[in-house]
Amino acid sequence: MQSLSKVAIIGGGVIGGGWVARFLLNGIDVALYDPAPDALAKVTGLIENAERAYDELLGVNRPLTGNLSLAADIESAVRGADFIQESAPENLSLKRSILAEIDRFAPHQTLICSSTSGLRPTELQKGLSHPDRFMVGHPFNPVYLLPLVEICGGEQTSADSKSRAAEIYQSLGMKPLVLAKEIDAFIADRLLEAYWREALWLVKDGIATVEEIDDAIRYGAGLRWAMMGTFQVYRIAGGEAGMQHFLSQFGPSLKWPWTKLMEVPELDGDFIKLIARQSDDQAGELSIKELEQIRDTGLVGILKVLQKMDWGAGQVLGDYEAMLKAAKPASELDLRKPLPLFQTNIKSDWIDYNGHMTEHRYLQLFGETTDALLTYIGMDAAYLATGQSVYTLETHLRHLKEVAQGERVSVTTQLLGLDSKRVRLLHVMTLDRNEEVLATTEQMLMHVDTKAGRGSDFSAGLAASLSQIWTAHQNLQVPDFTGSGIRALTG
Amino acid sequence: MQSLSKVAIIGGGVIGGGWVARFLLNGIDVALYDPAPDALAKVTGLIENAERAYDELLGVNRPLTGNLSLAADIESAVRGADFIQESAPENLSLKRSILAEIDRFAPHQTLICSSTSGLRPTELQKGLSHPDRFMVGHPFNPVYLLPLVEICGGEQTSADSKSRAAEIYQSLGMKPLVLAKEIDAFIADRLLEAYWREALWLVKDGIATVEEIDDAIRYGAGLRWAMMGTFQVYRIAGGEAGMQHFLSQFGPSLKWPWTKLMEVPELDGDFIKLIARQSDDQAGELSIKELEQIRDTGLVGILKVLQKMDWGAGQVLGDYEAMLKAAKPASELDLRKPLPLFQTNIKSDWIDYNGHMTEHRYLQLFGETTDALLTYIGMDAAYLATGQSVYTLETHLRHLKEVAQGERVSVTTQLLGLDSKRVRLLHVMTLDRNEEVLATTEQMLMHVDTKAGRGSDFSAGLAASLSQIWTAHQNLQVPDFTGSGIRALTG
Incomplete structure (x- = not known):
């Protein structure tokens, strides 16, 4: 496809x-x-x-x-x-x-x-x-x-x-x-239509305004619908007694005269005007463009929440991302240079009250770069399943320039040292549009036996990949700022 | 109240x-x-x-x-x-x-x-x-x-x-x-009932299973309903032409024979059994307890997304948090000890593939501790509005112990130095249940003129508060590990 x-x-x-x-x-x-x-x-x-x-x-x-x-x-x-x-x-x-x-x-x-x-x-x-x-x-x-x-x-x-x-x-x-x-x-439209007619009746009969009707959903059942349809919701409401029991109880009330089923409200001029006016009140100062962006920001956030849970629409997103990732040819890295392991756009929820990326998101991006390095040298899910992993022992992060939402940044990685258990490395984050250095991070990582909870030697495969990079990176210049701590203030 | x-x-x-x-x-x-x-x-x-x-x-x-x-x-x-x-x-x-x-x-x-x-x-x-x-x-x-x-x-x-x-x-x-x-x-139940009857007809008529009907919502319109009710959604769909235009167009199709409005399906034994069986298939291996927890995890995530946007149900949550915060008496801190500025439970979305808190979340908690310190010394929204803030220049983070979801941790802060523009400090994170040290962070912060984008002197008020703490903290022991960098590997 x-x-x-x-x-x-x-x-x-x-x-x-x-x-x-x-x-x-x-x-x-x-x-x-x-x-x-x-x-x-x-x-x-x-x-x-x-x-x-x-x-x-x-x-x-x-x-x-x-x-x-x-x-x-x-x-x-x-x-x-x-x-x-x-x-x-x-x-x-x-x-x-x-x-x-x-x-x-x-x-x-x-x-x-x-x-x-x-x-x-x-x-x-x-x-x-x-x-x-x-x-x-x-x-x-x-x-x-x-x-x-x-x-x-x-x-x-x-x-x-x-x-x-x-x-x-x-x-x-x-x-x-x-x-x-x-x-x-x-x-879907069968369900949406049934809902919509009922909503129109509520306005027509003067029971509620369009804003109240919308609020009756988005502060309640609407939050659930982002995850589960009504059958699953009712299954839960029924509890351990089961769906069959729940339905038997529910039965009678379904025939209570709750909905204006039998007619369709006449969408005549006055009624249309009433809804249009209430809709204007509800939207307040927000333009269609602004409402669209609010909607999209919310949808993106909700989809990411569901992706983290591997549930519903988030599962679709996860599969899609995996597909996009797999479609990229695994490029051969030039080991004679710092490795270009990670790129991203700066996302809106990484911005803090100062209007630029908040400090821990720098470490998040450096952490994702470390993960990219680990993937590159062969640490995958199967490796983790053997009870081995790589933990960060120490991080020295230097902030040099702020970065704003929507900017594109890249991180490269240089090995600074390697022994049988540990690797010391330097990540450098630059702004794509002018190659300015935004931040650097020096890290000490250790290979661990996760069950014993202590350091252990890299497996032969990982060690070989790391040696190969380290052999090449020993020829790179090591920046002066590495190895030093945070200086004391004398003021 | x-x-x-x-x-x-x-x-x-x-x-x-x-x-x-x-x-x-x-x-x-x-x-x-x-x-x-x-x-x-x-x-x-x-x-x-x-x-x-x-x-x-x-x-x-x-x-x-x-x-x-x-x-x-x-x-x-x-x-x-x-x-x-x-x-x-x-x-x-x-x-x-x-x-x-x-x-x-x-x-x-x-x-x-x-x-x-x-x-x-x-x-x-x-x-x-x-x-x-x-x-x-x-x-x-x-x-x-x-x-x-x-x-x-x-x-x-x-x-x-x-x-x-x-x-x-x-x-x-x-x-x-x-x-x-x-x-x-x-x-709300008027709307939910109308929807539910239609859903029952779709099953009764053999058009779709309960799982398909639920999917027809949770992969589509349900995601929107977590944020906006149908009137607002249709306002957007109508675009710049406006709600009135949209409704005039929509009118005729409302009378198309789309919904089984006129009758209520008989919830007899066989029909109940059919739904119960399909619901079992849909739930698969998941118990009610598991479904409840999935639902709650999703709701929490969605509410937090909306809170970040200050929208709908998230606005309610934001107001609620602000109220809880305001209800706490601002306790007087004992300046002769490291300041107990921050406590939290470890949340599920902070956990990584190793099953414990991921590295950048440590920095997030240390960053929130820094924010608590800044609030304590008097940096508030009004102060930020004057074009002054405090940025982090450098961070040295040491990971000592892993921490799992649900654990409760506290962070204390010790000042290591102060001059007219900068403050050097040490945050220590401990596990509440046994007071073990989990991680430490040494940071250099600088007061900045955000418009000019360069360092500037602390205002008199902030300087006075910081001096008061620094005077007391000069009597505290300074741990040996401060001031040093990440050592070179010799292996």
Whole structure:
């Protein structure tokens, strides 16, 4: 799937533009067709949002961004494309005419996925020359961050097409959910719609404002939904007595007259105005752009929390990062120089009240550089499992320059000494844009028997790798500042 | 509100027990009445969960846990209570008889709140001698972590009672939402019910399994709901065109036949069994206890992410922490000894692949100790706003012992030197349970003019405080290891 080289996106609104960003940031070239005059400007804003989010989100370097081209028509967008995602307005006849054109000019094997949330694939694929490669691939906003994509085939969609699409989406860091049956609105929107109608009734009946209704979710059940759906939540609420017991109890109250099920509120002018006014009050001074960035910052933080737990959407992110890492060719290091082991962007949550990176994050980045060195010399999970590891004994950290959020920094490593158990090294962090030295760290590391809790000799493999580096690094100049302590003050 | 000294909780199930934990962990004594023989065991498990979560969640020390007593009957539970929370089973006549007994024996001014999610307060307060102090205070599971509590008064509830209850809940770190009108199921459960019925239909109709339905939320919209409710989400989706435009477009599709609105699925034996079986499959090997801990770990992480953003539920947490901090008397330090400036529990996300605290987290705790020193000598937000701060120039960190999750550690600080611009100090981290030294850090700090980006003299106030400490600390012994660097290896 890494072999996708050109993708066509038809329609560049909030959803289509989100797709553009996700493909580009995965290193894939995108041809966009959108007849709106401001299509490029809109998509550019979304790509910037996505870049900002990915730089915060990913612990590994993302692929080089793909190239975006604007196509003059559908034909030139889809010719030679490896994959096509259609995100035109929700109108059956419009979508049908667009799909017919895509179908006519795209390579016959190329998958065509529609982002529709409301139209059935069986209806959309009627009349296509190769309907077997058409399906719905329904994403969620923001498309570049939320992993979910619902795959729903129509009567003529082949099983093979669905599994190929699932693989492609997975390679983009997404979670494809392949529907067993074709239904209107698929799964998620069925739930969202039911919720939304109820919310509209609460406003219509003057029970609560839009802000109160939103608060009733985001301070409560919404926090759980980031991790677990309602069935799992209710399983827990049921406790040890089990889901069956819980449901038997729950049964009767389900029929209490709690919801305004039977009607749909009329979205007339006055009602629309009421909601719009309440929504303005709720947003206060915050613009759409600011709300988007708040949303994305939160999503990034939540995804990282879940990744640390290896749970749900965080598991998808972990797999994605591992895939990106594995895709990088393990470059041969030039041992005659300090080793370029680590690079990163400075993330927003590393900044302190002084407006620049806080001190312990320097040590975090130096620690990750040490980990990169250990990985390079052969310390992996299997090695750790033998009860051996490498601990830091001492660190001497010198702060020379501040560094701000979004800057890119690199760390190189020079060996200063080696014996059978210990390695002494120097990490130097520089700012990429001008190669200024930001900080240095001298460290003494010791190989340990983790069960006995004491120093032990490096294994033969690790020792050999380290010797090889040390032999080369003995020829490097050792900076004067190494080896000295923090001086006494005489003032 | 800090003056609550005894609270009565009637009913110790998942909800009542959650209340017990929230009050106890806020330092308030609780008298619990629950006729079940295993009531204490159940509540104890919940308290343990809550303690684990709070130790992870809070950046400040929580109050000393209150005392829990089991009451033999309702009368002894509520006599002399400052606040009463009733969480008995959802049965109108049962609740009415319990409330009558509470009303009879509780002090007449004491608020009585019911956790009911399905019964109207007007119905529940009928026949009480002091119905004005009764209302619904409806929380969400886990009660000790989720901030939301819906306050809904009945026809006889006084406005004053509602605002007193809101204040009490707020003092517990909660977000009270006071309903303008009394309706069945209040706000959140109306939304949750609508969603839940739809979910049941999806299973009943064989469209998706419970796991797929849960996945359709937690990989997508659920991640957003932790931050923003649907109105705010749709505002963003509508983009610059505004909510009014968005709603006008959305209107028609709301009437598409997407949801199974008109009926309620029959929760008969076979259907219950089907859901229970699918729920077992979904949970796999995970016990309820394990699921609870996964949920709580995730909630803690998400709340901390939102706190960092000062957004939604994280804003509530921030206010709560500030309140806890302010409630602590600023103790006078004994300057003749190293200063006991910082204590913490070791949190789970500070642990690395070696199973103990990772190196940069040591520096984080030492950095927080430095911040505590700076606060002590008078560096506050107003001082920072004048364009002055204190930066770290150098750090020499020595790791002596590993430390595991959940351990409690303390850091003391000794001044090693002082001049007009710089202070040299030594932090020592010890394990509380045996006073073993875990790590030491020697640091050189410099007072800076942040606009000019260079060293400058301490202000008179800071200089005076530091001198006072330095005068006393010159009499302390200076450990031998200070001042020296990392030695060269000769191997």
